[in-house]
Amino acid sequence: MDVAIGHLDQSEGAPASPFLAADVGGTHTRIAMVRASHDEGRKVETLAYRKFACTDFPGLAELLQAFVDADVRIPVRHCVLACAGQVMGDEVVNDNLAWPIHLSQLRQALALDDIAILNDFEALGYALDGPLAHSGRHLCGPDTLTKGPALVIGPGTGLGAAVHVPGSAGGFVLTTEAGQMDFAPNSIREREILAHLAPHGGYVESERIVSGPGLLTVYTTLCALDGETPKLATPEAVTAAAAACSDMHAVEAVDVFCASLGSLAGNLAMAFMATGGVYLAGGFLSSMFALLERSTFEERFLHGRSARALLSQVPVRVTEHGRHGVLGAAQWYLRRGMSGEATTHHAVAGGLTA
Template structure:
């Protein structure tokens, strides 16, 4: 039986037609895969319809979608999605009998058992994974994270809304940026700074603090200017972003002690890998004092997001939620 699997973020929607291979091992097969810009579609149903019309030769009735945000009842709660996501609307619009939702970083964490763990570039720490928990962390349109705890017969995945934690400044410059963001005090989530839009916000804040008019208007423009060194505020913004990401990731590591590795996911980080490697990320990740000995045992990689969210959603579905007729990778009915 074939089924649809998707990874729907704030910027792009990754959609695939999947099935479990009839090879005796139950490996997942990707029959078709496309990436769509979410802003080009008036609804998620239209995005999925475009994929279905282009790629399907036979009808499908089951769909699993990993979405940015948390599933609350029959909808996804997240401010970064382009439109509301409701399974009942999708079922009616597309003639599906089942639409199942899960968190996008929950899906990425399930992909750690697949090709995700072998696809990254080493950033810091040991070069090999240990036996403990793993984390997947990703700044994109927002900031997501999930934990993967190995176990038998299946790993346990813990979802989080870590990107909504309060931002804690480390340097005096970060305190100035925080004061610019919230001059009257109050709550500022980490993803306001540690995300793609957050990088642009940091750049604008630094310009304002120095009495300069910003000339760059997109996160991509900021990273490009930082790479060439052509704009000192862009350089500083990327440095502050990378340092803040290090502190945030180190805080999560102190919570889970993920000796199985941390995977920083997303095309955004992959595009600035050299800048990240030269930044204060590792210094801020290690934090200092006695905890540094513990955090030094945690390997960190940067990996492309790519199709891993789709693969993770499909792996979760066939193991835990698939109807009769779709067989799990272990060969048992899911």
């Protein structure tokens, strides 16, 4: 099976011909036909790009084939996927994916020589060595680019995070399972939410609160705590009602979500000494930027006492996911190289953005 379990040596040659690069999310899959750029200022050249809704297709093979049929005019033999989940034998498994991914079936269906896989947030981490570092809107901290490790976090269908560590040849990226970290309540109300979700104690993961579905969970929990029937059924409806101040539980749910995101981001920034900045990625956060801006995110991000001195110097930006995951995956693929012979695949883990 031409997939891998570790990074490839740079001595192995990357394909000179165009290849497919896809960022597979729980809601959308973004895919491009790319090749190495001859422009020294750009690492990857995009020849074609599309964004698909995952629910429109019975599987990833059919989705990728639709892109090939519409936009690809030459044989394509190589593919790199940025995807969350765990590689279990021949299958990529994640609860947030629209469908299971069977690697050998995918390779055979598209007549590929090889498929390389990396974590979806690892791909975003590599994109920080490019346009992602200069994109988005400033949320808090210094409004300048700073040096040091940079953290990218994305609450979408799930919650993912990765850290880009600068160095020679673009540095390297550390993946995390931040979405699976224990949720740590800060306020009395958050303790009530935790007690409702785990009435007998036990583990409640951060993405149960800090994600799109998590926002809806917080909203319905707050309604239950106050003995009321929820009126809203989607995360988008909750954010819209919060923006319009038309539902007090929606307003409170967004407050809890933003505050919890701030605490988590601050914890991770301290853990990785992310002096290079924190990037909050995804269309979900971008769509609620005004709510995030006037929330207690910054106060919770800064924590207190000695941590505040460090965290106050960390710039925080909100950026659209967009093509960055696709480009980051392509950059990783070109950097690591891929031979036409059987190779090993990079293990996949972590959260997933919409």
